[in-house]
Amino acid sequence: MSVNSFGHLFRLTTWGESHGPAIGCVVDGCPPGLDLDEPWVQQFLDLRRPGTSNNVSPRQEPDRVRIMSGVFEGKTTGTPIAMTIDNVDARSADYPKDAPHRPGHADFAYDAKYGFRDPRGGGRASARETAMRVAGGAVARLVIPEVNIAASVVEIGGEPDESRWEELLDDARTAGDSLGAIIECVAVGVPAGWGAPIYAKLDAGLAAACMGINAVKGVEIGEGFAAGRARGSESMEAKQASGIDGGISTGRAITIRVAFKPTSSIGIGGRHDPCVGIRGAPVVEAMVALVLADHKLLHRGQCG
Template sequence: MSNSSLGHLFVVSNFGESHGPAIGCVVDGCPPGLPLCEADLQADLDRRKPGTSRHVTQRQEGDQVEILSGVFEGVTTGAPIGLLIRNQDQRSKDYGNIVDSFRPGHADYTYWHKYGIRDHRGGGRSSARMTAPMVAAGAIAKKWLAMQFGIVVRGCMTQIGDVEIPFQSWEEVAKNPFFAPNATVVDSLESYMDALRKSGDSCGAGLRVQATGVPVGWGSPLYDKLDADIAHAMMSINAVKGVEIGAGFGCITQKGSEHGDEMSLDGFGSNHAGGVLGGISTGQDIEVRMAIKPTSSIRLPRNSINKAGEPVVVETFGRHDPCVGIRATPIAEAMLALVLIDHALMHRAQCADVRVDTPVVPAGRSDY
C-alpha cells in the first residue's frame, strides 16, 4: 500500500492498523538541535486520545508515544525520528459480523475492490486511529515553528450537528470536552450529544484551525501552493468532506470590492484570503475551516450488500464516536503544522538569501 507519506522535506511516513500491535510513523527531515522528549508529544496525544469523555468512543488507549530514534542527549540529530504508539485495547471480535459485509459510509467496499483484501477489524488503515501518529509528528512541527518563528497553531469547534458555536475566546477551548470556544453553549452540546448517543445515530461537525505568526513568503505558485497543500493535508484526515481557506465558499456572494483585502501602512484591512495570496503566505493569520461527516459506524440497522453481491442488513457493534469531529481539533492542528514546517524548510532551501527593500510590511515578517 503506497502513498502513506506526507511532505517534501519534512516527510512523515505513517504505518500500522487500528487493531494491530502498534501504530506509528517515521519523521524524516526534522532539523537537528531541536530539544525533544516524549512529553513534548504526549500533551497533544492526550487531547486526541479516546475515552476522554462520555461523548467519544470508550476504547481505552493510553496512546503513550515512544521515541525510537533521531534524538540523542535530548535533542534531534537530523536522523529519522521513529515514533511508536502501542495498541492496548483492541476488541476485534466486535467486528466479526462484518467480515463479508460492507458498512455504508465506510471504506470497506472501496478497499476490497482496490486491494482484493481488507482488514475488517476497526477499519484497519482506514480507521481514524491512524491519525494518532500524525498528531505526534505534528507536535514536533509545532515546537520547531514556535521556537523559530513564534508561530502558534490552534483550533476549535464551530458546530456540532445542528448546534452552532459562536466564537468567544481561544481560552475557552481547553475548558470543555468539545474544544468549544464558547462556555455558554457547553450545556446545549452535552444535551445534544446525550440524546444522539441514546438514539444510536451520529452527526457531523465544523472545525476551525488557525496559525498566527506565519512570515510572508511561504509557498509557491501553481502546484505547491501553500493553500493547496493545506487543503490536501486536511482532506487526508478521516471524515473530512470539505475545506475552506479564508472566506471559502462565502466568496461566491462577495463582490470584488469586498473580497480583496485592502492594504495600508497599518496593514491589511481584512483577511478574506485566509493568509494566502497566489499560493504564498501574506503574513496574516492562516485561517482554515473544514466540514466533517457524521460517523459511519452507528447502531441503527442499514441496508447494504456482501461480497457475494447479496442484500444484507448491517448493524455495527463496538465502540465508536457518535461525532468524530469532537476529537479532530488536535488532528487538524497537527496537519496544519506539518504543512507549515515543510514550507518553511522549502522556503529556506530556495529563498533564504532573498531580501526585499520595501517601506511597508502589511503583516508579519517578509524575511525568513
C-alpha cells in the first residue's frame, strides 16, 4: 500500500523527494476548457518558496514550474495535468547515510514502516513536497472561481501581536531554537450544499487535508475547541459563523485555524526554517482549494 494521492473526483498525486532531481505532481479530474498556464501556478509557488528572508530556510530554490501535459493552447484538456519542479540547491552531504534518527522527524517512523529510508533532508517526509500541493491547489482554484481563499499567519511562538514577531524570530534563531505558528484561512463564497452528511462531511475533509500537511499538529474549524468550553446559548452565533452544518456548507464564510509545530531541526546540520509555519499559509490555502474543488465536483455529480 502506498498512499500518495488525495481527492476523489479531483485528484492530486505527488511524487519526488527533497534531494532527488525533481519533484512533481499529477492532477487528474480537472474539467476541460479552463485557462491554465505556468505563470498562474508560479504566483502561488513564489509565496512558499525558501530563500526569501532570514526567517525561512536559506535553501535557494527558484521553484520554477513546468506544465508537462494536460494543457493545449492555454486551456485544460480534461486529461491528466503533470507538473514538475527541478531541485537545484540540494546539499545531500549534510545528511550522511548513517546519520542517527532526528528527534521530531519521521526518520524512525519511516524506518519502522519500510525498513529503509532516504536520509537526505527527510526524503519524502520533507516539507519540500508541499510545493507540489501548492501547484495542485493552483489548478483547483480554477475549478472554484466563485470562492476566495486567503490564509495568513496569526500567531508566532504563541504571540498574536505581529509587531513582536521579528524580535521573537531573531531571538530564537540566535539561540539555535525554533518557533511554532498558527495559520488562519478563510474561504468566502462557498455556496450552500457542498459536502455530505456522515462519511463525506466537508469539515472532516478540510480537517484531514490540513492535518496532512507536514508539521501540522492541530486543526480547528469555525469555533473549534472553544465550542467544548461554551454553553449552548453562547455558541449559537458562533455556529452560524462556522460555514458548515451537518457536514454541508451553509453559504457563510468557512474559517480554519491550523497549528504548525516548531521546526524540529534544531542543533543539527542542514538548512531549515526557524519557523516552518511562516511558509505554511500558501500550503493551507492549496489544501483548502483542493478539498473544495473536489466537493464541488462531487456535489455536481450527485445533485446536478
